[in-house]
Amino acid sequence: MDKVKTAVVGCGAISDIYLQNLKNRFSIIDLAGCCDLDEQRCRAAAQKYGIAAMSVADILADESIRLVVNLTNPKAHYAVIRQLLEGGKNVYTEKVLSIELEQAEELVRLADAKGLYLGAAPDTFLGGAIQTARLAVDRGMIGKVTSCVAQNGRDYNMMGQLVPFIPQQGGGIGFDVGIYYITALVSILGPVRKVSGFLKYPTELRTYDQPNSPRFAQQYKVESETILAGTLQFDSGVIGSVQFNSECIFPEQPVVMLCGTEGVLYMADPNNFGGTVYYRAKGSNERIALPDAFGYTENSRGLGVAEMAWSMAAGRKGRANKEMAYHALEVLHGIARSDRTGGCYELKSTFERMPPLKSGYFPEYLAKDHLCVDPEAALT
Numbered sequence: 466m467d468k469v470k471t472a473v474v475g476c477g478a479i480s481d482i483y484l485q486n487l488k489n490r491f492s493i494i495d496l497a498g499c500c501d502l503d504e505q506r507c508r509a510a511a512q513k514y515g516i517a518a519m520s521v522a523d524i525l526a527d528e529s530i531r532l533v534v535n536l537t538n539p540k541a542h543y544a545v546i547r548q549l550l551e552g553g554k555n556v557y558t559e560k561v562l563s564i565e566l567e568q569a570e571e572l573v574r575l576a577d578a579k580g581l582y583l584g585a586a587p588d589t590f591l592g593g594a595i596q597t598a599r600l601a602v603d604r605g606m607i608g609k610v611t612s613c614v615a616q617n618g619r620d621y622n623m624m625g626q627l628v629p630f631i632p633q634q635g636g637g638i639g640f641d642v643g644i645y646y647i648t649a650l651v652s653i654l655g656p657v658r659k660v661s662g663f664l665k666y667p668t669e670l671r672t673y674d675q676p677n678s679p680r681f682a683q684q685y686k687v688e689s690e691t692i693l694a695g696t697l698q699f700d701s702g703v704i705g706s707v708q709f710n711s712e713c714i715f716p717e718q719p720v721v722m723l724c725g726t727e728g729v730l731y732m733a734d735p736n737n738f739g740g741t742v743y744y745r746a747k748g749s750n751e752r753i754a755l756p757d758a759f760g761y762t763e764n765s766r767g768l769g770v771a772e773m774a775w776s777m778a779a780g781r782k783g784r785a786n787k788e789m790a791y792h793a794l795e796v797l798h799g800i801a802r803s804d805r806t807g808g809c810y811e812l813k814s815t816f817e818r819m820p821p822l823k824s825g826y827f828p829e830y831l832a833k834d835h836l837c838v839d840p841e842a843a844l845t
């Protein structure tokens with residue numbers, strides 16, 4: 466199988482783990498170069514990983530680069546992705562596809578028109594924990610799934626002072642963090658039909674009060690939501706509740722549950738690749754920890770990129786695809802629209818629920834007897 470020559474745009478906070486994994490873990494990827502508006506950052510990353518320091522123009526001019534990974538800030542996503550697609554590159558982007566739904570729709574259309582792959586994070590749904598939960602549901606362990614709950618609380622009064630994009634549009638807990646939970650739910654349960662909900666936007670100015678903040682004592686305005694709560698009706702009939710609250714405490718206490726006619730699954734935090742999935746059967750008081758069936762329990766960022774590269778090589782649809790990413794984004798925008806209008810929002814998009822990742826997809830797991838499958842065969 467030919468490797469897929471790949472470049473990365475955006476060498477900020479999340480880029481190091483991507484570059485590390487793309488360079489060392491996934492045999493399908495040939496990491497060629499990286500690029501950032503900040504030339505110093507770009508050179509430092511290029512030097513660390515022995516790859517070329519490039520500009521977007523260099524990447525577009527190099528026809529051998531077939532896949533570009535976009536790790537810029539959400540506000541830059543639309544323009545960067547559009548430029549790369551127009552330049553004929555297959556693109557995998559960090560979440561979210563773009564901040565505005567209309568712009569995300571335009572990107573999906575552009576990729577279709579150009580016949581290019583457009584994949585998107587979060588790829589944590591391909592990690593061991595969510596794939597194990599998916600396996601349990603697919604095998605009927607909890608019977609017919611009837612409802613689900615996903616929630617998390619964080620202290621963004623504190624975290625928002627250390628991570629500059631949190632108070633900005635698109636950086637709030639609903640869109641920036643909720644997308645992991647919505648993606649996990651839809652990847653297991655399929656498309657959503659209708660949503661309703663509420664958001665909270667603070668009106669008061671806040672003051673940086675953390676002594677270690679570079680903006681200590683300055684005032685700032687929070688442009689993003691601090692709470693997003695919604696009710697989801699899935700096509701399958703499952704009813705779900707989601708709640709993301711950044712006016713809460715540290716440490717966070719995520720809860721994700723799938724309730725069925727024969728049992729309950731307590732999922733791990735979809736913000737991570739790993740974690741223990743617990744199962745409780747009908748009539749039992751015991752929570753049983755399910756063994757991980759897949760691997761990829763540590764920080765496996767780039768897994769979605771590698772899966773997309775394998776899909777490109779095999780000429781089939783990727784699992785972390787644009788249709789599911791757009792649908793998950795529309796769920797969040799639908800909740801926001803319901804908050805504004807006071808009514809339910811009916812989803813316009815849908816997506817095809819993709820097959821689960823097969824155990825042993827990637828070569829490093831080939832050594833384990835029970836996971837001994839050919840990586841290509843795992844895509845069938």
Ligand SMILES: NC(=O)c1ccc[n+]([C@@H]2O[C@H](COP(=O)([O-])OP(=O)(O)OC[C@H]3O[C@@H](n4cnc5c(N)ncnc54)[C@H](O)[C@@H]3O)[C@@H](O)[C@H]2O)c1
Pocket residue numbers: 474475476477478479480500501502503506521536537538539541545559560561
């Ligand atoms: N930081 C995290 O923990 C984290 C976790 C998961 C996902 N993400 C996602 O990863 C993405 C990047 O986040 P981050 O925290 O690394 O952001 P960051 O602000 O640290 O880095 C973004 C980088 O992109 C560069 N950039 C912006 N526009 C550019 C352009 N047009 N061309 C080239 N470079 C450009 C910036 O100079 C910056 O170095 C976001 O989509 C975010 O949602 C971040």
